[in-house]
Amino acid sequence: MIHQLKKLFLLVVLPLLVLLLSLLVGSSQNIGFVELCQRIGSEVGIYIGDYNAVLKDNMDTILWQVRLPRILLTFMVGAALASSGGILQAIFRNPIVDPFTLGISSGSAFGAALAMLFPLLSVNLSAFLFGVCAVGLTYFVSNAGLKTSIIGMVLAGMVISGVFTAMLTLLQYISDPYKLQAIVQWTMGNLHTASWSKVQHAFLPITIGLGILILLRWKLNLLALGDQEAIAVGVNPKILKLVFIAVATMITASAVAAVGMISLFGLIVPHISRMIFGPNNNIIVWANISIGGTFLLLIDDFSRAVMPFEIPIGVFTMIIGAPLFIYLMRRNEINWNS
Template sequence: MHWKVFALCIVPICIVFISLCLGSTGFLSLSDLFRYTYAALAHCLGQDVTMQDTNMETILWQVRLPRVLLTFMVGAALAVAGGVLQAVFRNPIVDPFSLGISSGAAFGAALSMLISLIPLNLSAFMFGIIAVLITYLVSRGGTRGSLVTMVLAGMIISGVFTAFLTVLQYLSDPYKLQAIVQWTMGNLHTASWHKVQQAIFPITLGLTIIIAFRWKLNLLSLGEQEALAVGVNPKIIKLIMVGAATMITASSVAAVGMISLFGLIVPHISRMVFGPSNSIGVLANVSIGGSFLLVIDNFSRTLLPFEIPIGVFTMMLGTPLFIYLMRKNAINWNG
């Protein structure tokens, strides 16, 4: 177990360094990267160490570093959000996407891009919350909500918000239309320090809350009555967890758009490696989620002469997993 925990810390750091070396303007060797890092650190301390290639320096600090940081944050956020939602709703096939949070947040973000009444982050969060609330209420209405109804409700709500988004796209001018369309496919290439600044606060806050209460996810995933049975009111902790998960999802969507199914894939990988307990699972989701999205992004940047939108990549990876889970009967349909 110890080497696994060790790997959780080391692997992301290595992948961050490798990702910094890759890019369309050329590959850096690790030793070059360290020289640039050294120069930058020296610069911060007031010493002037001049590098030969100032272009590369700019690309490294203004293009690659913010992109790598943002990608890691978003990957960690989506993976953790997926893991939390799977635990809270006791359902291994839910994720921010299938519960409608992503679509709701994307609509909110697009709306704010079109009519800037409220800040983009806030608008994305609000509509993300609205979407997950409607999903929850629809699936609970009438008879006792089963897991199937929840996924179906999520699909419908997701569809409704996608439809609204289409209306917005129809109404917007070509420039904004292009931005919105790129959004829906995931657009990590627009990463900037500004976006990092916008996303870092809500994502760090949400992750901190979830990490602090992560053990209680085990309790929640046994069911509401089992929580009451040992004297815990599950409602409050459920609310905190779903709220935090929605916040980090919405912030991710606001920063880089929709990255479909990523939040579904990673928790399964974490469980395969570290077992089902959320005590370690949440931390694993941070590490694996961040690293894995960086790896996928590295492929999408370098595989072809042009960039493949990352949302396309994750959808292609997620679909077979979803089908596998359905076939394997890993889903407890009645709980």
């Protein structure tokens, strides 16, 4: 009973609580808990108090046009990156795999920078296309005849990721100072540019990808056992891996296209989920969605509240993620033999 209550709290109650409290965090210090309760009370017909006369005109814009789209986009991106990392770690049976491993993030970053420098395509579309292209190149390079090994694909992904990172650096080198600043800010994560338009662009591919993952989550357990075991129960592991890699590519490329590169997030969160809920992917898939979205939202709230000026979210994920990963290594909590 206690275990079920813990699951309910971590997977449902905590995310909803953080989503609500995040509405109170922002550069406008005049909108706090009381003002939010007054606004919600007015919508449902409960009188809690009168608005501040000056604040009343701006509250809707601040809450629903500035803070809410950022909160929703942050949660979706966190859920997408964590889920993508969890997928790749499960199918490759490797605890150090994340969306960067197959070149998805690096390819998307290069595509976005290319669109900023030469605006032939939109930033979102270019980032998505180059993310898909990076995975295609990784698969092509690692495909040796009729067999594609896991180690070969991981190594090929690292090489392709390095190539796209080098080309991204070249674009930064040849760009003018104004575009260079935009590219550098984008590569560090740019949640401060969140809008309803970005939420709409990211919503469909991310929700479709997560929906497919939820429907097929039990098959991740079969892939984690090995190809022979999967074949023994009537599952084609090669096709199934391609499906999961395609899903990981779609949701990662959509997330990177929307907000830029957020380092280490897709590597750390699946380990946290596994530490709390164990190795069963039936629950880990839900945990990655819930904990991923909540964790990134907490980091974003911290980045908005700690200083009067905004610090890119990618900086905080690296600062927080690196020590956490080192701690997990020292505790040996990331070994997959448990």
